[in-house]
Amino acid sequence: FTSNVDGHSLQHFEAGEVRECHGSLDFWQCGAKAGTWRAPADCRFAVDEQTRRAPGMFAAGGAKVVEGTEGGKNWPRCPECSSRARPAVLMFDDEHWLGDSGQELRWAAWCKAVKGMASASSRWGNGRLLRTLILEIGCGLEVPTVRNTAEDLAAVWSEAGAEVTLVRVNPVSPQADQPLPARVRYLALPCRGIEAILKMQAHLDSFADGGTAGALAENSTPLNNNNNNMGSDDEQTFEAGSLKHHKQQQQQQQQFEAGSLKRGRLGDESSPDKRQKVTTTPTTTTTTTITTGQQQKQQPQ
Secondary structure, three states, rough: OOOOOOHHHHHHHOOOHHEEOOOOEEEEEEEEOOOOOOOOOOOOOOOOOOOOOOOOOOOOOOOOOOOOOOOOOOOOOOOOOEEEEEEEOOOOHHHHHHHHOOHHHHHHHHHHHHHHHHHHHHHOOOOOOEEEEEEEOOOOOOHHHHHHHOOOOOOHHHHHHHEEEEEEEEOOOOOOOOOOOOOOEEEEEEOOOOHHHHHHHHHHHHOOOOOOOOOOOOOOOOOOOOOOOOOOOOOEEEEOOOOOHHHHHHOOOOOOOOOOOOOOOOOOOOOHHHHHHHHHHHHOEEEEEEEEOOOOOOOOO
């Protein structure tokens, strides 16, 4: 699930695994809402170097072109009705955007399916609840579509019976935006996305030799969902089990742990005795939703 419009997610995920909630620059739409189509791969615009605008038609012999001139090929047209085309991207106060209905329907169906699995496991799972992780990376407050979606899903799936952990990776605003149900575990990681991802991957790789798979510590203490204010020294208290910094093992063993971690640090090698024990519990299905300003994927594990 992504609010980015650059099509980056589709370079790494299957088309059926991606929901671009604000559209994509890879597609154009009819200005009269007649439909959408994929932008030609070789599409190029003639741009005036001084005004940085694309005039409506090409000028002959270097002559200037009055903006708004009709009849040229520099502005794309709808192949159905010849109306002006535009990027299929949601703008502010945009009443003419045509979203991808297929993506929207698949996303809604997937969310509903996870909710159904959560409900079924809580009723007939013999205590084996559906464990769901929502991993949100780099989503800001200016347009909080992704943040709102992540928190809403955490609440819905939790109420349906799932064990939900919401991890928000954001160096500036890692706090929750609204009160969450008490049973939702909330972890705020005040760091950059690539740093968090590399350390999570290193942690998973450390168990690749046949060791017991790691998990977030069962007795970890989530952030207070109602405390949405960061301290003046940008410190956040959180515990995230035994996430080790694999690439710096020779120098230090860093872990996500309870404590006062300054922004940009993801571990405290000075207090190994404070580290949480890593435990595993019987589970049914672990569903991972990567919600970035970039990507979304479901991974049964």
